[in-house]
Amino acid sequence: MTTHYYNVSVIWDGNLGQGTASYDSYQRDFQITHPHKPTILGSADPAYLGDKTRWNPEDLMVAAASACHKLWYLHLCAVNGVHVIAYEDDAEGEMEDHHPTKRGHIKEVCLNPRITLKQGANLALAKELHDTAHHECMVANSVNFPIFCKPLFNFAE
Numbered sequence: 001m002t003t004h005y006y007n008v009s010v011i012w013d014g015n016l017g018q019g020t021a022s023y024d025s026y027q028r029d030f031q032i033t034h035p036h037k038p039t040i041l042g043s044a045d046p047a048y049l050g051d052k053t054r055w056n057p058e059d060l061m062v063a064a065a066s067a068c069h070k071l072w073y074l075h076l077c078a079v080n081g082v083h084v085i086a087y088e089d090d091a092e093g094e095m096e097d098h099h100p101t102k103r104g105h106i107k108e109v110c111l112n113p114r115i116t117l118k119q120g121a122n123l124a125l126a127k128e129l130h131d132t133a134h135h136e137c138m139v140a141n142s143v144n145f146p147i148f149c150k151p152l153f154n155f156a157e
């Protein structure tokens with residue numbers, strides 16, 4: 001077993017001068033930083049007084065699920081001889097708030113990848129490898145909500 005470690009700094013940059021004196025006295029803005037990576041500007045979901053032009057934690061959770069699946073999928077395609085030319089995913093997450101027995105939570109994520117394969121690629125295997133990618137995905141193995149995958153395929157001309 002190998003253990004990997006990750007570290008980031010999350011810095012609140014929404015103090016308008018009064019700190020958290022009241023619910024409306026501060027912005028929810030933050031920065032995610034690391035010495036060797038670009039800064040990510042974040043905030044709360046606009047429903048919770050966040051800035052809609054910044055990434056919110058729920059956006060990042062959906063992106064993490066999509067990116068992890070894509071990385072595993074491309075790896076599996078490469079080692080199994082399935083030649084992928086392009087991959088784009090319009091992933092969607094659904095959050096449920098004010099649930100009678102559970103606090104706000106992500107209910108599910110649906111990945112909608114559009115994969116372009118090289119002419120002659122094995123379409124059946126390309127489809128099958130999504131299941132394997134889901135099984136291997138560290139993010140999917142770490143969350144308590146379902147992640148669905150509805151891939152669409154086409155062949156390069």
